[in-house]
Amino acid sequence: MKIICIGRNYAAHAKELNNPVPSRPVVFMKPASALLVNGKPFYYPEFTKDLHFETELVLKIGKNGRHVQPEFALDYIQEIGLGIDFTARDLQSELKAKGHPWELAKGFDGSAVLGNFMKPAELPGFSNLEFYLEKNGERVQHGFSKDMLFSFQDIICFVSQYFKLQMGDLIYTGTPAGVGPVTIGDQLRAFIVTASGSKELLRCDVK
Numbered sequence: 001m002k003i004i005c006i007g008r009n010y011a012a013h014a015k016e017l018n019n020p021v022p023s024r025p026v027v028f029m030k031p032a033s034a035l036l037v038n039g040k041p042f043y044y045p046e047f048t049k050d051l052h053f054e055t056e057l058v059l060k061i062g063k064n065g066r067h068v069q070p071e072f073a074l075d076y077i078q079e080i081g082l083g084i085d086f087t088a089r090d091l092q093s094e095l096k097a098k099g100h101p102w103e104l105a106k107g108f109d110g111s112a113v114l115g116n117f118m119k120p121a122e123l124p125g126f127s128n129l130e131f132y133l134e135k136n137g138e139r140v141q142h143g144f145s146k147d148m149l150f151s152f153q154d155i156i157c158f159v160s161q162y163f164k165l166q167m168g169d170l171i172y173t174g175t176p177a178g179v180g181p182v183t184i185g186d187q188l189r190a191f192i193v194t195a196s197g198s199k200e201l202l203r204c205d206v207k
């Protein structure tokens with residue numbers, strides 16, 4: 001199982017971090033050991049003083065495939081959920097300035113928080129998804145899949161040219177604007193909007 005992540009996939013988020021809007025997807029990976037599931041607490045790591053949340057729609061891949069063609073791409077999505085791409089922003093800035101890979105700032109233990117999943121049929125269309133994050137009860141991020149620079153279809157076609165998609169792989173599809181710091185004691189809750197109202201898919205306590 002691998003965790004593929006897309007960076008800068010919402011123009012407003014690229015702008016808030018002073019990054020250019022990319023002409024092709026920005027791709028990085030997290031190791032399987034980064035996964036944090038079942039509502040387990042996240043322990044604030046010692047190597048950062050500026051840990052940020054990034055709330056993202058997460059795709060669970062349901063079958064194996066390489067060089068996936070656009071007309072078949074959406075068939076690879078088994079389930080959709082929400083995740084948090086925890087990022088040590090201070091460390092990432094340092095690595096970016098040196099032109100180094102981001103893994104230390106993005107792939108550490110617990111950095112891929114994963115909530116519950118839903119079947120695509122239980123949700124509005126892929127380009128009509130709405131989600132948000134509450135930090136200590138206050139809404140801090142609010143995203144719409146229609147604002148993604150690269151759609152689920154684009155992402156699956158693109159990444160499968162380089163990495164064979166395998167059943168169980170996860171794709172974190174990028175964060176909307178509104179990323180920000182967390183501190184010890186914070187509680188994060190992420191919701192997706194369904195036809196019958198908001199549904200909490202993820203909860204994470206920072207310890």
Ligand code: ZN
Pocket residue numbers: 005006007054056085172174175
């Ligand atoms: Zn991210």
